[in-house]
Amino acid sequence: MPEREEPVRIVAYPNGPLLVRGPVEIVGPDGAPLPRRRRTVALCRCGKSTIKPYCDGTHKVIGFVTEPEEPAED
Amino acid sequence: MPAQLLEDAAVQQRPMAPPTPRGPAGEAVLAALTDPAAEAGVVAAVDEALAATPDVLLDEDLQLALFCLYELHFGGIEGVAEDLEWSPELNAARIRIERPFEAAIRAAVPMPERPASTSAGDVAATLFALTSADSGPSLSRWLARKATLEQAREFLVQRSIYTLKEADPHSWGIPRLTGRAKAALVEIQSDEYGGGRPGRVHSSIYARTLRSLGLDDAYGAYIDLVPAVTLTSVNMMSLFAINRRLRGALVGHLAAYEMTSAVPSRLYGNGFRRLGFGEETTWYFDEHVEADAVHEQIAARDLAGGLVEGEPALLDDVLFGAAASLTVDGWPAAHMLERWGAGASSLRSPLPDAGSTDA
Ligand code: FES
Ligand SMILES: [Fe+2]
Ligand SMILES: [Fe+2]
Numbered sequence A: 001m002p003e004r005e006e007p008v009r010i011v012a013y014p015n016g017p018l019l020v021r022g023p024v025e026i027v028g029p030d031g032a033p034l035p036r037r038r039r040t041v042a043l044c045r046c047g048k049s050t051i052k053p054y055c056d057g058t059h060k061v062i063g064f065v066t067e068p069e070e071p072a073e074d
Numbered sequence B: 001m002p003a004q005l006l007e008d009a010a011v012q013q014r015p016m017a018p019p020t021p022r023g024p025a026g027e028a029v030l031a032a033l034t035d036p037a038a039e040a041g042v043v044a045a046v047d048e049a050l051a052a053t054p055d056v057l058l059d060e061d062l063q064l065a066l067f068c069l070y071e072l073h074f075g076g077i078e079g080v081a082e083d084l085e086w087s088p089e090l091n092a093a094r095i096r097i098e099r100p101f102e103a104a105i106r107a108a109v110p111m112p113e114r115p116a117s118t119s120a121g122d123v124a125a126t127l128f129a130l131t132s133a134d135s136g137p138s139l140s141r142w143l144a145r146k147a148t149l150e151q152a153r154e155f156l157v158q159r160s161i162y163t164l165k166e167a168d169p170h171s172w173g174i175p176r177l178t179g180r181a182k183a184a185l186v187e188i189q190s191d192e193y194g195g196g197r198p199g200r201v202h203s204s205i206y207a208r209t210l211r212s213l214g215l216d217d218a219y220g221a222y223i224d225l226v227p228a229v230t231l232t233s234v235n236m237m238s239l240f241a242i243n244r245r246l247r248g249a250l251v252g253h254l255a256a257y258e259m260t261s262a263v264p265s266r267l268y269g270n271g272f273r274r275l276g277f278g279e280e281t282t283w284y285f286d287e288h289v290e291a292d293a294v295h296e297q298i299a300a301r302d303l304a305g306g307l308v309e310g311e312p313a314l315l316d317d318v319l320f321g322a323a324a325s326l327t328v329d330g331w332p333a334a335h336m337l338e339r340w341g342a343g344a345s346s347l348r349s350p351l352p353d354a355g356s357t358d359a
Helices: B024-034 B036-052 B060-071 B082-086 B088-108 B120-133 B139-145 B149-163 B179-192 B202-212 B228-242 B244-259 B262-274 B279-310 B312-328 B330-341
Strands: A009-012 A018-021 A041-043
Touching: A018 B279, A041 B279, B024 B036, B024 B060, B024 B088, B036 B060, B036 B088, B060 B088, B060 B228, B082 B088, B088 B228, B088 B312, B120 B244, B120 B279, B120 B312, B139 B149, B139 B262, B139 B330, B149 B202, B149 B228, B149 B330, B179 B244, B179 B279, B202 B279, B228 B244, B228 B312, B228 B330, B244 B279, B244 B312, B262 B279, B279 B312, B312 B330
Parallel strands: none
Antiparallel strands: A009 A018, A018 A041
């Protein structure tokens, strides 16, 4: 076995959320765990989700982009 | 969701009750399902119906006949011998309908522009552009703002034909994919099937939604009430599922489906909340707001993008499957909006006992 324990992995999807896989605890400021309803979760990084800290797809509605924009032409 | 909602077991479905045929092709298929002597006549009856139909896509008789032929490969039909799944005559009849059906879908679906390359990232970007450009009729906004209780119940009935076997067509893709695309499909399907928790299987959660509005949660309970257009979109998934050749379309279909689900699901949930229903009813929709925001990323990039990166020859079929989902799965929605806008029922005959619910 090359590795016994898989590290937590966060994948940053372009123009979208961060997908988190692996044994990570997601807690509130008081340390109490937030509901984790599935193995792989998507964390909102556009700031506009209605179910934060999870993504609800709103980033597409607001045109959230993570990629640097092309320099303006003129 | 509240803990007590999680403890319940999954719904155990049984083979569906045989539907009522809608014409000669369906009569021949249904007869053959219980009478071996009738098997020999099925292909001829199907050929005649195909020759006579002006439009196989919306033909009530042929779409129901095809639905029954597919159901032999899915949950089965009550009272039908299980070895008929591989009856040469019934499979020949299915293929006879499938060929013009597939050709008609391809003719009806506009193909999107190809991505700049077959890299996973470019394929995903093309799919995101395609699915967000889809303005489509907004059934979810109608549900959120306007739908009456009767229309909300009809909506659940129309959706029940697929949703009580949600995710099953796409599971046919698993043995037909490899590598990154296979891992992505299994990750999505595992979530669809509750991640090992029977009470969280999406089709079981949907069954609770149906029951909470006083509706029957048995698979196919409302088959005789739904119009051809609803059967057409379910049959298209089965077509993509059963034929390995169409695995690219199956993957594209799932990707587009996942990519157009999270935001509408919130509006559907809002509609049922507006009508006074609680979490027991809206859990299914609330679950899809969160789940499909995860699934769409995996489906676009790792599943569809990963498949095309590994098998570039499948690019066009992936795009076709995605476009077909947007077009063909939009037809039942357009049908409901059109009928409701005219003050009519979207079903072939209105639901019995409308209004007797336990909201
Ligand atoms: S990143 Fe998806 S809603 Fe914010
Ligand atoms: Fe689902
Ligand atoms: Fe999903």
